[in-house]
Amino acid sequence: MITSSNKKSEFILNIYIGIFLLFMFIPLLLMMAAGFNATDPPSVTDWQGLTLKWFYQLKTEDRLIRCLGNSFKIVGVVVPLSVMLGLSAALILTRIRAKATNYLYAVLVSPMLTPGIILGITTIVFWQKIGVNANLFTVMLAQTSFIATYPMLIIMSRLQRQDRFQEEAAMDLGASPLLLFWRITIPFLRPAIITSAALAFLMSFENYNTTVFSIGSNCTVTTEIAQQARKAHTPVINALGFIFVSLTIFGALIYTFFHRRRFSRN
Amino acid sequence: MISIFKVYGRFITSVFLLCVAAWVLILIILPQIFMIDRSFKYDYRGDRLGIINNDLERLYASKLVKKYDLDFGPTCNEQGMVSVSMGRSITEGKKVGEAQRECEVLSSENKIKLEQEVVEINSQIAILFQEEEVAKTAKEAEFPYSFRNYVMMSGLHIKTLTKTIFYSIFVSVLALILCYPVAYVVALKSAPRKAAILFLALIIPYAVNELMRIYAWLTIFDVKGLLNTILDFLGVLALDEDKVIVWYKYPGTVFTVLIYTYILFMVFPIYNTMSTLNRDQIEAAQDLGAKAWRIHWRIIIPHSKPGIAIGTIMTFMLAVGAFSVPYIITRGLQPKWFTHIIYDKFFESSNWNLGSAYSFTLLLISLIFVFVVMSLFRVSINELAKR
Numbered sequence: 001m002i003t004s005s006n007k008k009s010e011f012i013l014n015i016y017i018g019i020f021l022l023f024m025f026i027p028l029l030l031m032m033a034a035g036f037n038a039t040d041p042p043s044v045t046d047w048q049g050l051t052l053k054w055f056y057q058l059k060t061e062d063r064l065i066r067c068l069g070n071s072f073k074i075v076g077v078v079v080p081l082s083v084m085l086g087l088s089a090a091l092i093l094t095r096i097r098a099k100a101t102n103y104l105y106a107v108l109v110s111p112m113l114t115p116g117i118i119l120g121i122t123t124i125v126f127w128q129k130i131g132v133n134a135n136l137f138t139v140m141l142a143q144t145s146f147i148a149t150y151p152m153l154i155i156m157s158r159l160q161r162q163d164r165f166q167e168e169a170a171m172d173l174g175a176s177p178l179l180l181f182w183r184i185t186i187p188f189l190r191p192a193i194i195t196s197a198a199l200a201f202l203m204s205f206e207n208y209n210t211t212v213f214s215i216g217s218n219c220t221v222t223t224e225i226a227q228q229a230r231k232a233h234t235p236v237i238n239a240l241g242f243i244f245v246s247l248t249i250f251g252a253l254i255y256t257f258f259h260r261r262r263f264s265r266n
Numbered sequence: 267m268i269s270i271f272k273v274y275g276r277f278i279t280s281v282f283l284l285c286v287a288a289w290v291l292i293l294i295i296l297p298q299i300f301m302i303d304r305s306f307k308y309d310y311r312g313d314r315l316g317i318i319n320n321d322l323e324r325l326y327a328s329k330l331v332k333k334y335d336l337d338f339g340p341t342c343n344e345q346g347m348v349s350v351s352m353g354r355s356i357t358e359g360k361k362v363g364e365a366q367r368e369c370e371v372l373s374s375e376n377k378i379k380l381e382q383e384v385v386e387i388n389s390q391i392a393i394l395f396q397e398e399e400v401a402k403t404a405k406e407a408e409f410p411y412s413f414r415n416y417v418m419m420s421g422l423h424i425k426t427l428t429k430t431i432f433y434s435i436f437v438s439v440l441a442l443i444l445c446y447p448v449a450y451v452v453a454l455k456s457a458p459r460k461a462a463i464l465f466l467a468l469i470i471p472y473a474v475n476e477l478m479r480i481y482a483w484l485t486i487f488d489v490k491g492l493l494n495t496i497l498d499f500l501g502v503l504a505l506d507e508d509k510v511i512v513w514y515k516y517p518g519t520v521f522t523v524l525i526y527t528y529i530l531f532m533v534f535p536i537y538n539t540m541s542t543l544n545r546d547q548i549e550a551a552q553d554l555g556a557k558a559w560r561i562h563w564r565i566i567i568p569h570s571k572p573g574i575a576i577g578t579i580m581t582f583m584l585a586v587g588a589f590s591v592p593y594i595i596t597r598g599l600q601p602k603w604f605t606h607i608i609y610d611k612f613f614e615s616s617n618w619n620l621g622s623a624y625s626f627t628l629l630l631i632s633l634i635f636v637f638v639v640m641s642l643f644r645v646s647i648n649e650l651a652k653r
Contacts, residue, residue: 009558013451017464024471027526030492033483038426044485045495088285093271106291106647112637113579114629115587115603121625124295125304125618145293167273177275187275206475209589212610225477231486231596241478245470252469256462 001025028245035238042235056241057248061236069225071138071205074220077140078147078204082196086151087189094159109153113145119145120213134216147203151196158192198255217237305622308414315401322394329387336380387429415623423607423624430604431631433517434585438532439523441581442574444525445532449573450566452533453540454548465537472530480594483523487513487595514599523591528584532577539573540566575643582639604628 023158038051058064079084087106093101111119123142124134132138166188170180187195208222227235271279309315321513373547419427452464471479486492497503503510513519544568551561567574592603602610607629611621 001400010455013447013455016447017451020444020565021467023526024468027482027486028471028479030457032480034485041488042485043488045492046490046589048616055650075521077343085285085289088282089289091274092270092286094283102648104286104290107285107294109293110645113583113632115583115605116633117587117589118301118625118629121612121622122301123293125622126297126300129300131303132302141293142574145289145297148289148293152270171273177278178272180303181274183323195481200472206477208477209587212589222475225475226495226590226593229477229481229484230597233488237481239486241481244475244478248473248475250501251468252473256466 028241028261031238032242032245034125034241035235037235040235041233042238053261055242058235059224063219063234064224064228066223067219068221070218071220074136074140074143074211075201075204078143079197079200081144082148082200083151083193084152084202085148086154087198089148089152089192090155091157093183094203101258109149112149114146116146116207116209117213118191122208123214124216134214135218136215137215139211139218139220142210143207145206146210147200147207150199150203152197154196155189155192158189162188198251218259278637289447301622302626304619305415305626306413307619308412308532309617309619313401313405315398315405318398318401319393320498322391325387325391327392329384331385332387334382339476344459345357353492391569392522413621416627418620419624419627423604427604427627429630430586431442433524434582436540436585437521437528437585438581439527441529444575445536445577447528448563449533449536449570453537453564454543454545468530472534476527477590479527479596480523483519483526483595484553487519512599514595515614517600520592520595520600520603523595524588526532527591528581531580531584535573535577535580536570537573539570543569571643572585572645574637574638575645579639581638582635586628586635 024063028038033044035054035175036052037043037046038048038052038053065178086089089104093105093108120139120142123138123145127138127141166184167180170184175183206222208226211220212223219227225237225240228234268593270282274282311320448468452461452468456464484491489512491513492504493506494503494510498505499509547565548561551565585612587605588603589605589609592600592606596603601643604624605628608621608624611624612619
């Protein structure tokens with residue numbers, strides 16, 4: 001009797017998961033499909049024939065391409081900076097045992113729990129006072145202030161599993177601190193660093209709420225999409241959406257491939 | 267402190283300390299202090315300094331126009347109209363070439379007059395500058411801080427804020443209810459292979475650009491979108507006769523998309539804590555005859571409390587600070603969201619002090635929510651972030 005009710009509840013749960021995933025994917029699939037439809041405004045119900053013209057039109061969107069370039073500039077600074085800050089904070093927080101580190105930890109986690117728009121606002125208010133106007137520079141700093149927290153947490157959780165004997169052995173054998181750091185600490189942390197860099201890339205690239213408050217009159221690809229989407233519903237954005245989603249699926253497949261072990265270990 | 271210096275040496279350790287100090291001070295603490303400082307300074311534009319600033323701005327603008335006319339001659343458009351600043355216009359219909367020639371003549375006639383005007387403006391600006399200095403020192407002598415920015419919030423804005431908070435609480439509670447079973451299935455109820463596939467299926471929408479996920483809903487909510495077409499097919503509406511529903515008018519659309527956009531920020535924290543639960547505990551409870559709800563209530567939920575807390579905080583924080591979702595989905599057909607009022611204070615009326623006060627209010631509300639959730643679930647901030 002227990003097994004039959006178990007089966008039933010499992011069945012219901014599976015149906016629920018199915019509906020949940022449909023809810024997550026249907027809007028995305030519709031958006032992607034509309035990118036191939038010849039109608040403007042994009043639609044999936046009013047099918048006017050398969051076309052690739054919106055994809056070709058993407059190449060002529062100069063402003064969008066310029067904004068995309070800005071996005072990559074920002075990512076290029078935010079990712080290394082966040083990983084660097086996160087790594088430093090993780091090492092200090094795990095290696096120094098003092099009451100003060102608890103407060104430091106709380107301060108460093110706080111941006112993660114702050115609404116994104118406020119991080120943008122505080123950054124422009126601060127830099128305007130110094131005499132720097134809102135531009136890509138302020139976006140980089142505003143984004144880093146909260147993105148760096150994620151590398152910190154990821155690297156910290158890996159450091160907590162570190163075997164200190166290796167470092168001690170290297171020290172006893174007379175390795176210089178630089179060599180020790182480069183040959184023992186960094187290789188041990190490599191997976192965590194790669195994961196945090198990937199996460200920082202995603203978060204920086206897709207960030208909107210913090211960016212729109214700290215960018216001034218410049219643009220990134222997300223602020224540009226928002227601007228265009230607010231004004232009108234245009235199939236060119238759908239075509240871009242198709243590219244974004246495809247790249248994401250590709251990236252997620254690679255991620256799962258490298259993290260298979262995580263599931264098989266359970 | 268000593269051990270880290272011993273292991274990594276003075277140089278590397280100093281670099282770490284410097285990085286963390288810069289992060290804490292330049293990226294977190296100082297910007298916050300500057301914003302809070304600003305929020306307590308009232309920007310009274312009706313006083314002498316405000317009027318002077320206004321006048322200065324006006325004078326600069328007119329000087330710029332006159333300078334432009336002096337340097338490039340008055341602009342003539344295709345109809346042969348001379349710019350208004352010259353105080354003369356030419357009747358339409360004349361040929362462009364003719365009009366241009368006329369412009370050149372005009373500019374030489376009025377050149378002296380224009381130059382005189384610029385000189386006059388310059389002297390006015392100089393006087394105002396002196397007055398500004400006086401007014402500035404007078405203002406600096408006053409005590410700058412007050413609660414005026416906070417007291418000034420109008421009834422409408424308070425209503426918007428309350429609505430935003432109410433919505434966000436509802437979003438996070440609903441997200442929790444919807445996500446708990448999902449996290450449970452992926453973390454505890456699936457064989458490794460199935461768990462990996464489900465995890466992948468959840469990662470994909472999570473990683474897709476937030477703006478794209480919001481934008482995708484336009485295909486559904488448009489007047490000729492999926493929803494109306496289905497209703498048309500069912501005979502409820504008639505698209506051809508303009509018998510349609512404009513979905514963007516209803517707050518339910520923003521609510522749905524908020525849930526859709528931020529729900530996965532609830533799934534992953536719960537999944538992460540839940541998957542560290544030893545399954546033997548569940549089996550032991552089953553062997554001892556515990557009912558399913560009891561296993562959840564006594565074993566699984568207590569174990570995943572930190573994840574539930576962080577998920578609830580994250581979804582609330584994202585919803586209350588949401589700018590993109592209402593920006594795209596309301597299409598101007600619904601009342602403003604609180605974040606948009608803040609945006610307008612900064613970039614439309616450019617009253618940064620008032621805007622700072624509004625955003626500090628929003629920050630305080632999120633902080634209160636964080637503490638309420640933490641004490642409700644009895645978790646500390648240290649547990650909170652270990653996801």
